Amino acid sequence: MSESYKAKERVVYVGDSRVRKGNMPNVPADYTSYPGKSEAFIPNFLLKEWMVGCVVLVGFLVLTITHPAPLGYPADPTNGAFIPMPDWYFLFIYQLLKYPYLSENYVVLGTIGIPGIAFGALLLAPFLDTGKERRFYRRPIASSLMILSLIACVYLTKVSWDHYTHELEKTNTIPEHIEREEKAREAAMAGQERPNYTKQPELPAVVDAGDPATSIIQAQCLSCHGTEYEGRGNIPPLRGVGDKYSKEEIAEIVTNGRGGMPAFGEGKGGNVELSAEEIDQVSTWLAKQKAAAE
Amino acid sequence: MFKTVYNWIDERLDITPMWRDVADHEVPEHVNPAHHFSAFVYCFGGLTFFITVIQILSGMFLTMYYVPDIINAYASVDYLQHKVAFGGIVRGMHHWGASLVIVMMFLHTLRVFFTGSYKAPREMNWVVGMLIFFIMLGLGFTGYLLPWDNKAYYATKVGIQIAESVPYLGPYIQELLQGGEVVGAQTLTRFFAIHVFFLPGALLAMLGAHFLMIRRQGISGPL
Numbered sequence: 001m002s003e004s005y006k007a008k009e010r011v012v013y014v015g016d017s018r019v020r021k022g023n024m025p026n027v028p029a030d031y032t033s034y035p036g037k038s039e040a041f042i043p044n045f046l047l048k049e050w051m052v053g054c055v056v057l058v059g060f061l062v063l064t065i066t067h068p069a070p071l072g073y074p075a076d077p078t079n080g081a082f083i084p085m086p087d088w089y090f091l092f093i094y095q096l097l098k099y100p101y102l103s104e105n106y107v108v109l110g111t112i113g114i115p116g117i118a119f120g121a122l123l124l125a126p127f128l129d130t131g132k133e134r135r136f137y138r139r140p141i142a143s144s145l146m147i148l149s150l151i152a153c154v155y156l157t158k159v160s161w162d163h164y165t166h167e168l169e170k171t172n173t174i175p176e177h178i179e180r181e182e183k184a185r186e187a188a189m190a191g192q193e194r195p196n197y198t199k200q201p202e203l204p205a206v207v208d209a210g211d212p213a214t215s216i217i218q219a220q221c222l223s224c225h226g227t228e229y230e231g232r233g234n235i236p237p238l239r240g241v242g243d244k245y246s247k248e249e250i251a252e253i254v255t256n257g258r259g260g261m262p263a264f265g266e267g268k269g270g271n272v273e274l275s276a277e278e279i280d281q282v283s284t285w286l287a288k289q290k291a292a293a294e
Numbered sequence: 295m296f297k298t299v300y301n302w303i304d305e306r307l308d309i310t311p312m313w314r315d316v317a318d319h320e321v322p323e324h325v326n327p328a329h330h331f332s333a334f335v336y337c338f339g340g341l342t343f344f345i346t347v348i349q350i351l352s353g354m355f356l357t358m359y360y361v362p363d364i365i366n367a368y369a370s371v372d373y374l375q376h377k378v379a380f381g382g383i384v385r386g387m388h389h390w391g392a393s394l395v396i397v398m399m400f401l402h403t404l405r406v407f408f409t410g411s412y413k414a415p416r417e418m419n420w421v422v423g424m425l426i427f428f429i430m431l432g433l434g435f436t437g438y439l440l441p442w443d444n445k446a447y448y449a450t451k452v453g454i455q456i457a458e459s460v461p462y463l464g465p466y467i468q469e470l471l472q473g474g475e476v477v478g479a480q481t482l483t484r485f486f487a488i489h490v491f492f493l494p495g496a497l498l499a500m501l502g503a504h505f506l507m508i509r510r511q512g513i514s515g516p517l
Contacts, residue, residue, distance in 0.1 A: 036322065036323030036324065036329070037323045037326075037329060038320040038321060038322045038323055039320070039321055039326070040317065040318050040319070040320065040321070041316065041317060041318070041319050041320075041321050042316065042317035042318075043317075044321075045321040045326060048326060048327060048328045049327075049337055049340050052327060052334055052337045052340075052341070053337075053340070053341060053344050056341055056344070056345075057344075060345075060348075060387070060390065060391070060394060061387075063390050064383060064386035064387050064390055065383065065386070067386070067390070068375070068382050068386055069375065069382070069385045069386045069388070069389035069390070070389070070445075071371060071372065071375055071441055071443055072443035072444050072445050072446075073443060073444055074368040074442065074443060074444075075364075075368065075442045075443055075444055075446065075447035076444060076447075077447065077476065077477070077478075079444060082444045082445075082448050083448075084445075084448035084449055084451065084452045085445060085448075085449060086438070086449045086452065086453060087392075087393070087434055087435075087438055087449070088393065089393070089396045089431070089434065090431075090434075090435070090453075093456075094452070097456060107459045108459075108460075108461055110459075111456060111457075111459050111460050112460060112461065119424075119428075122424060123421060123424045124421075125407070125412055125420060126412045126413060126414070126416070126417035126420050126421070127417065129410075129413070130413075130414075131413075132413070133410065134409060134410030134411070134413060134514075134517055135410065135517050136407075136408040136409070136410065139410065142407075143408065146404075146407055146408075150404075175445075176443065176444055176445065177443070177445065194376065197368075197372070198368060198369040198372055
C-alpha cells in the first residue's frame with residue numbers, strides 16, 4: 001500500500017482512517033532472544049506438527065471404523081424405565097448433583113455454588129494467580145488446587161460410571177445401542193433384513209376384549225406392555241402374540257418370566273404371584289390374540 | 295499462469311503481507327517436538343483446532359441428510375448410519391470427534407495452566423480460551439439430543455431439569471432451551487439451531503480472537 005502523507009503535517013493518520021498514527025509499532029517479538037533453533041511456521045514447523053496430527057488422525061480413524069457411532073431406539077417419552085445417562089464429560093457434574101447436600105433443598109449449591117466457584121476461578125485464573133513465576137512447582141497453591149480438582153473430577157466420573165453399570169446389572173438391562181447392534185448382527189447372520197425401528201408395524205386388533213381374563217392383564221401386564229396392548233420400546237406388543245406362541249409357551253413365559261419380564265408364577269420370587277388358574281385364563285386369552293384370518 | 299493471477303490480485307489488494315505474517319513467523323525451539331520430544335504437549339492446541347475442523351466438515355455433511363423434526367430425526371440418522379455410502383464413517387467421526395475435541399482441549403488447557411502461560415500479558419487469551427471451552431461443552435450438550443433416541447432424549451431431559459434448578463434464571467433458561475412444556479418438537483429444532491448456527495458462529499468468532507491474540511503476542515517463552 002502506498003503510504004502518502006506530507007511530512008509537514010503535524011498529525012499523521014493510519015491509512016485513510018481518522019486513527020492517529022502512533023509511534024508504538026506492534027511488531028511480534030522474534031525469538032532471537034531465545035537460544036536455539038527457531039524456524040518458520042510454514043512449511044517447516046507445520047510439517048512437523050502435521051506428523052503428530054497424522055498419528056492422532058490414524059488413531060481417530062481406527063476408533064471410528066472399529067466402533068460405529070451408537071444409536072439406540074427412537075425416543076419414547078412414555079418409557080419410564082430408561083436410565084438417563086449424559087455424555088461422559090458431563091458425568092462429574094451429574095454425580096456431584098446426586099449428593100444429599102448438593103441436591104434437593106441444597107441444589108443451588110450443586111448447580112451454582114460449587115461449579116460457579118470452580119469454573120469462575122478457572123475463568124479468572126490469570127487474575128487470581130498474578131505472580132510472575134510460571135513454573136508449576138513454584139506456584140504451590142494454584143497447582144495443588146488444579147490437581148485436587150482434577151482428582152475430584154476423575155473420581156466423580158468414575159463413581160457415576162460405576163453407579164450406571166451397577167444399575168444396568170441390577171435391572172438386567174443391556175444398553176439400547178448395544179442391544180440394537182446385536183440384533184442387527186443376528187439378523188445379518190441369519191440372512192434377514194435389519195430390524196427397522198422407524199416405522200410402527202400394523203398391529204392386529206384385540207380379540208375378545210370383554211373376556212374376564214383381561215382384568216388380570218390390565219392390572220398386571222399393561223403397565224409395561226402398553227395400555228392398548230401395543231408394546232413399548234423393546235417390550236413386545238400383546239396384540240397378535242398368539243401368532244408367535246402357543247398357549248403352553250405363553251403360560252411358561254408368564255410363570256417363569258423372560259429377559260426383562262418378571263416371573264408371575266407361584267413361588268417364583270416375583271413381586272406379584274398369580275395362581276395357576278389365573279395364569280391359565282391369561283394364557284388362554286393371549287393365545288387367542290391372532291391376526292384376523294384373511 | 296497462477297503467478298500472473300496472483301500478481302494481478304496482489305498489485306490491487308496487497309495480499310502478500312497477510313499470509314507472509316502467518317507463514318514466516320518464527321516458531322521457537324522449545325515448542326518444537328522435532329527438537330525436544332516433550333514439546334509434544336505444545337501440540338494439543340493445534341490438534342484441538344484440527345479436530346474442530348474435522349467436526350465442522352463432518353457436521354456439514356451430516357446436515358445434508360439429517361432432518362430436525364421428531365418424526366424423521368431418528369429415521370434420518372438411521373438411514374445415514376446404514377444406507378448412505380460412508381455415512382456411518384462420517385457420523386462416527388462426528389460422534390467420536392466430539393469426545394476427542396474435549397480431550398484435546400482439556401489437555402491444551404492443562405498445558406497452558408501448568409506452564410503458567412496464562413500470565414500477563416496473556417490473560418485475555420486465557421479468558422477467551424475458557425469461553426471456547428464452554429462453547430464446546432454447549433455444542434456437546436446440544437448435539438447429544440439430535441439423534442433423537444432414548445439416550446439423547448433422557449439426557450436432555452435431565453440436563454434441562456438441572457438448568458431449571460438454577461435460582462431466578464432457571465425457568466427462563468428452561469423455556470429458552472425447551473421451547474414448551476415438555477422436551478419435544480420445539481426442543482429438537484431449538485437444539486438443532488443452537489448446535490448448527492448459534493454456537494458454531496460464536497465458536498468461530500472466539501477462535502478468531504484466540505488466534506489473533508496468539509499472533510500478536512507470540513507463544514510464551516521457555517520456562
